[in-house]
Amino acid sequence: MNASASFQLCEPAASAHSPDVKVQFRDVYKTYGRIEVVHGVSFDINEGDFISLVGPSGCGKTTMMNMLAGFTEPDRGEVLLEGNRVTGPGPDRGVMFQDYGVFPWLTVEQNIRFGLDLRVKRGMSKEEKRETVEKYIALMRLGDFRDAWPKNLSGGMRQRLALARAYAANPHFLLMDEPFGALDAQTRSAMHDLLLGIMQSERKTALLITHSVEEAIYLSNRILVISARPSRVVEEIRVPFSDQRDRELLDTHEFIEMRRHLRDLVMQQYAQQQELR
């Protein structure tokens, strides 16, 4: 398959920090108790990248994202953000968590507005804030539930709410951990196109964790295949399609080819994890 330039990252990334390298994972290790989760992972994320992590369940994807978000520290190696070691979370990196973290004491509308009412957004006008909230309520189709408490939402609605909150805060760097898992296929594609639109119009960088190979290809320009635990980067795949994508892409020969290739890679990892046991 010649569309994807595949290679394995074994040595640490070059230590020089080039201006459009946004994130560098450099030989990162992490062990929880007796269990090694991350084993010598190194990769870069460039400004404007949409990078996806795919890999078997429990391999360490969330752990890696947490390091970048600033919630976990590597045991060895380092995670650099714009050349500086990540020391904690910040509003430059918006995170959509795997278990949503929707605030149960706020209504749908208040949840979405939460990020906008913080000090970091004091530059934003009231009108602008209101519009942003309205926009995401509409886009996530939560209009009927603007005053509902999260406990009264369905699973998929809660996920959409978490997405709305993350998008509304408008971070430069979006970290998303299986953000579309609880959505039906149609809502999911709507969300894909929404996300692509945002990426395009606002020049963001994104990291996506997903179990859907199709989703990874459709959205990303680079995909990292993560091995079974302890996780390493098995392969990096560059997605050759243009930034302007639509649903028709899914039926093209290249897309189907690439999907098959990626599936095989993930399958191998899965098999390997099974052997390990």
Added chain:
Amino acid sequence: MNASASFQLCEPAASAHSPDVKVQFRDVYKTYGRIEVVHGVSFDINEGDFISLVGPSGCGKTTMMNMLAGFTEPDRGEVLLEGNRVTGPGPDRGVMFQDYGVFPWLTVEQNIRFGLDLRVKRGMSKEEKRETVEKYIALMRLGDFRDAWPKNLSGGMRQRLALARAYAANPHFLLMDEPFGALDAQTRSAMHDLLLGIMQSERKTALLITHSVEEAIYLSNRILVISARPSRVVEEIRVPFSDQRDRELLDTHEFIEMRRHLRDLVMQQYAQQQELR
């Protein structure tokens, strides 16, 4: 498409309770506050059925399952289980919840064993219980984490744990709400085959809520397409494949045809929900 006999259930199901009709939804309505969620739903589930509900996010699938499980009562109409109105939950209906409900104060092993140590299982020998627990720990590949607390598991592992707990209790009727959403494709297929095996060998009845059309076709013998809120049954699709299924089925022409048909149906509902707004 002639493989699926499609028809709409408009009138209430026949009131006579035939011996292999396990569940009857009879003209069920449910409204939460101002929002009508279920609108005149009627359908039957027969002994041995594997029935799937597919429909847009937030349409009322979980609500319907809750009625059958005995957590919610219909406002109008009735839900009959073996001819009797459902009045509360029971161990005959095992439920796998959309948000897992893994017990945080128990380790992985204790979670799986929970159902086995209850009074309802007093007939089971110690040895049998131990074996069951071991079996599911192995099948769900949670061996390394048998003594871990749920807070230390990954999202997918928590989902597998919830599955293990539900299966280990061995109910006659399995109700599953998006049970594979947080799993990678490979783990998911392993789970599919495991579930098919259990269904086959132990002659269970199952209700599955899923967003994956493929999954629904692969697992079920009947699929109900649910409309946008307020939910009605738009169409019932009989899946014509034999009970012995394997992955090769996915590439057959019939399968692909059916998938397309189902996708179209769901897509229509989605579009409709959008119009409603």
Added chain:
Amino acid sequence: MQRLAEFGWRLLPFIAAITIWYLVRWSGLVDQGLLPPPHAVFVEIWRRSLDGGFLLDAWMSVRRVLLGLFFGMLLAVPVGFLIGWNRGVRRFVDPLVNFFRALPPIALIPLVIVYLGIGEVAKVAILFYAAFFAGVIVMYEGMSQINPLFVRVARTLGATDWEIFYKVIIPLTIPHVLTATRVALGVAWATLVASELVAAQNGIGAVIQNASAFFQLTTIYAGIVTIGFFALLMDSVLRAITRNFLNWQDRVAQ
């Protein structure tokens, strides 16, 4: 009809309690002189209320309890937060709190009289002390049970420490504030008599003290019943006020 039945249900426990009271008296288990009959106690309350002094006493006590509770919780909430939130503060303040909260209000009375005098300040100070230390520990324990996920989410949205504190921690601890306040309310009432040992000219505690000085058992009981009544009333009001703050919670018991 419905409401009447509801009202009956509410009264039931008290009717049962009074019945038991009569039964104990009639059974002859205790010297009748040492246990006045309920009706005598209620007549006493009525009689004393009519002449007005008792109502003033009740009001003084209620005021003291409210003030003590208010200032106690006003301090307990932030201190509970700080202990739960900041490791440095916890290390320093926690042992002191655990030391001081055990000190008996009665034992402190000599010190209070000497340092704070015998006025309202001294009485409220004792109630403050009791309410604060009862409340702070509940607050702190509640604090420490908060799910860190919400704090993380807020951080990634750019919340400062202070914003996390008042936009995340406070709402999440409201249920604990309620518990803490209810506990503190009970403790404050229970400390009332001790606080009014400080030169009590008025207040229900003073009435009880006074009656003790002349061994007027009926009055003592009247005072006790009155304290229970007001405590119950304040507790109900407190719960009614706070009920809507907790609507967002999925609770087993509604």
Added chain:
Amino acid sequence: MQRLAEFGWRLLPFIAAITIWYLVRWSGLVDQGLLPPPHAVFVEIWRRSLDGGFLLDAWMSVRRVLLGLFFGMLLAVPVGFLIGWNRGVRRFVDPLVNFFRALPPIALIPLVIVYLGIGEVAKVAILFYAAFFAGVIVMYEGMSQINPLFVRVARTLGATDWEIFYKVIIPLTIPHVLTATRVALGVAWATLVASELVAAQNGIGAVIQNASAFFQLTTIYAGIVTIGFFALLMDSVLRAITRNFLNWQDRVAQ
């Protein structure tokens, strides 16, 4: 070295408190005769401990508090559960609890003497009363905050009411039992002096009573410091014991 530093940190708050004590004394803000210096208080404790009587007093008090706390919590936990769990019980018991928990232990002493005499039973009963009512309310509030999802899960697995109670509700309320016990512990110590008012023959409360009868401030302070010390000790032990019960929780403050 590490452990030494840790130990230093632990002592710091107390060193600070004692320093403030000295400063207040030296500042002349209060009459020196009214505030004995810390060293005099410690010498007093030492002197009294040497002759043995004080150790016996301390032991008597500790025993009473432990017994009162033990029986109080033994009842508070199930009653708190029942109130939270069963609507019928709640309706009946809740108002009574809210009435009785406000009643001042001192005001109840005459009743206790009448019914229970002036021996150990009477003293422990007062501590029991205090501990029970402080604990039960925390238990109940904790109960009512349980997420119903877990109850549902257990039901679908076939759990009976009783199984849900001891396999789901109890583990989920362990943190609240801890909080309740800590609150009750503090309240029990704070009620110690009142309980020993029943008849102050021995115990730290009695020492304080007797000393205040003659305004022996140094002894009063010695008693107070001793109470604080033991309360702190018991609280630390309690937390150490229960810490592993809470490992499963994801907590903000570890």
Added chain:
Amino acid sequence: AGSTDPIRVGYLHTLAVDGQIWTAQHQGEWEKQGLKPTFTRFYTGLEIFQAMVGGSIDVLATGAVISNFPSRGQGKAFLINSVEFATAQLWVNPAMGVSSFADLKGKRIATSIGTTAHVFLDTALRANGIDPKSDVQIINQRMPDATTAFISGAVPAVALWVPFNLQVRERVKDAKMLVDASKFYPDAAILGGWAARNDFYDERKDVLERIIKTWLPANKELIENTDATLKMLQQTQYPDVPLSELTEQFKAEKLFPAEKWAEMYKDGTVTAWLNRVTDFYAKIGGISDAVPASKYFDPSLFLKAVG
């Protein structure tokens, strides 16, 4: 003094202590002396002293503890109210096997430590050859509790002060009063009286003198016009106490006309009585370097006022 001086007075609400205060008020004596007192009621003498030491009040009227705090250097006594003649009583319960001093050996006696009753009990026991420390067990309770304990049969003996004897007599029909304080008069007497804060004593002797001048006519009225005065006191100050009871309480104390007091102030009788109680406190209460009555009791103001 042309202007009125505000003073803060702490007192115990018992006839032996506040009888003169209210009589004086009824007669308007306080205003006559240009004093504007605020009265604060306390339940134990101990607390009044604590309050005075803390500066919350200026002068106080109390019972036996008048010999306690001043001997620690806290406050100066300047006026004696009355002799607590029969106010302190020792009651026993024959039904529990105690009907004489001999029976008391090894038994428990309830009383409030440090009060008039305790001082009296100590004297009574010693006078009957019983060592209060080793032969009996003295149980410290607040007086209502001590009385309750006795009535309910938890203790066989109680040393109390009036009016608690009324309940005892009524509830425990065969209870027996073994002895009251009058038995030891005049060898030992428990005095109640007035004390002033140290700095107040130093600076405002004039006010103290006026207090004495207020007290004198009230004392006289109480002695000479007892029935009417008691009736007035019952109506205005003791509505909860029947007149008969109040009369009985009055009989339990011993009042003297000013001249008689002056005599006893002068010849050292009062000082000796005070000293006896002070010694008791010094021994039981562990007062080191107790100030003797000659130092803390100043008879000169009274003698000057009497003329």
